[in-house]
Amino acid sequence: MCLCRTLLIQQIRGSSNAILVKEKKPTNSLLITKEEGLVLYEDMILGRSFEDMCAQMYYRGKMFGFVHLYNGQEAVSTGFIKLLTKSDSVVSTYRDHVHALSKGVSARAVMSELFGKVTGCCRGQGGSMHMFSKEHNMLGGFAFIGEGIPVATGAAFTSKYKREVLKQDCDDVTVAFFGDGTCNNGQFYECLNIAALYKLPIIFVVENNLWAIGMSHLRSTSDPEIWKKGPAFGMPGVHVDGMDVLKVREVAKEAVTRARRGEGPTLVECETYRFRGHSLADPDELRDAAEKAKYAARDTITALKKYLIENKLANEGELKKIDDLVEEAVEFADASPQPGRSQLLENVFADPKGFGIGPDGRYRCEDPKFTEGTAQV
């Protein structure tokens, strides 16, 4: 990690520079306090340990299906989400475990969800790719790329509506996370237009890890510099080193402040990398060993640890591991019961009258077999 710098977001107007920053002269003040540093460190280490444990549990047959791990990208999740309040919203993709954890969903709830237990945050009904939490305003967890971005736009629209129509004191922002592959998808562009048009309090965060399963970003994108696409829609576009949590945090601060002040959306491209394959089923044979090594050397956790120690913000002893929390989560998930048959039909409709009226004249949901999950619907 280099000297303290303060980065300001600039409107990029036809510039060909990858990063256009205004650098202040380094001062004596650090970017973070000790408390903030510890929060950031613990969040990233929780994310890393959790994902490592997921891999273990998957290969032991405790979780199934498609599991997409976040190792290596922690700086983006921590850098953004630790600036948000509980009422701000986060929308993610299938690579959502760590976003959920950073937003405040307990490790127990996420692990149980992965094990498919009733104590999971979605009662075992969502799984790895659908982490939701009403309490923490984690709006999912989406399996198809890009389909969460309009939902995030809607959450930001609600924020504006609450302020301007309902006259409530609302400055909630929404952060939408998605990848480089999504940036070739129509939904992305449609939402950039809408967000800029209505000046919605949303931040579009591109986690550009250069690979969409086995498709290199450079092979699929005519102009690979994603941050440039922001100004085309009338919003600032920023590129930031996504392996450096402090840099991400500085950019995030400005973007979030802009949104809260009603100045509209920002597009942030984070250059980051996933240390593991696309999912646990991906053999990850296409990526170059040298590329992997290059990014491994920029591991955000190692870097932050070094920064904290060098700047005397914390010592080794304080930067403890938090394996306990993750192991406890596994124990909790293991001990939790699996969903019973009665749960099958419960949450299909918010109003179960939606299952309609049966031949006997009663609503189907009044049939006792309905609560047992064995009813004919």
Next chain:
Amino acid sequence: MSAIIHGAGAATALSTFNSKKLVARSRTNLPGRSKRCIVAAGSDDGSKSFGSSSLSLRHSHKLIANNAVATKADTSATTGHELLLFEALQEGLEEEMDRDPHVCVMGEDVGHYGGSYKVTKGLADKFGDLRVLDTPICENAFTGMGIGAAMTDLRPVIEGMNMGFLLLAFNQISNNCGMLHYTSGGQFTIPVVIRGPGGVGRQLGAEHSQRLESYFQSIPGIQMVACSTPYNAKGLMKAAIRSENPVILFEHVLLYNLKEKIPDEEYICNLEEAEMVRPGEHITILTYSRMRYHVMQAAKTLVNKGYDPEVIDIRSLKPFDLYTIGNSVKKTHRVLIVEECMRTGGIGASLTAAINENFHDYLDAPVMCLSSQDVPTPYAGTLEEWTVVQPAQIVTAVEQLCQ
């Protein structure tokens, strides 16, 4: 406010569906069913449990007022006001927007233009540009935006300028609208209404003449209703907005100018119930939307020939009201389905299966289903006429079934 129970509105006696006037006819009470249009005063709470106390048997479900109307519906009386179907939709929408500030509208040209079929005319002036939002042309994104807004406490009414355009929003409707309540373990509700005109119009061409109800019917977690009269248009619109479930409300391009007198008092139509249009003894004809009028036209001919058809407008396309339908089948033992969907995989196909499964013992003849041809709707008027079911075909089918 008090909500009042009404009998199911005017029966229709139209010569063509373009006729401007609907004559209200007094209906006799059907045995065993005293209330047809029921106000859903409150929604069930909670996604994980539903106490049986809140859902009593429908025929004993008593609702509010002591001044509930007589069960003999005679709406041609002095009360009520006359309006066109699109105005009825607007009235329902406006009343709900007045009632709850969280209700908002989004879609193309709904604001300043007033809606391509004038359903939202004047609403932007009254409620502002944010509550009646003119969106850019991006169905997938604004439908998803409506869903995201619904998850965060708003109640959007999303308009597809033509239902066919919602094919572009299929990702959002299927994956998010229908499924998010379930995949989130019941944490988030999606109280959206997705509405718009569909069906075969007057030489609008193949792409503007689609019937999306057949494509959407498999999506779990949504309800689909089709309106056909000003009375049920307003009632279903209001019920759909108040429902905690995502509801798709199908309107028909050719029915917007139907005129009918509707009650001045507030009322709602039950989303899950079918509507008895004409009681009869010989055969059950199940239909919805525009085909209701072709059926009623055929019914006149049939009555003259000595038949007594029972006509039911199923209204709820998903789920089916198997009680009303079942009672009818048990009485007449013959079923004819008349729909505008394509033959393959349409609503009629599902309804045929449901009737065969549930009421097979009561049938004296196989269920017959008249649907549109599996053909992209041609532009030429003559060809277009032959793709949809015409009254003469309905008469022939009834004669065949009743042999």
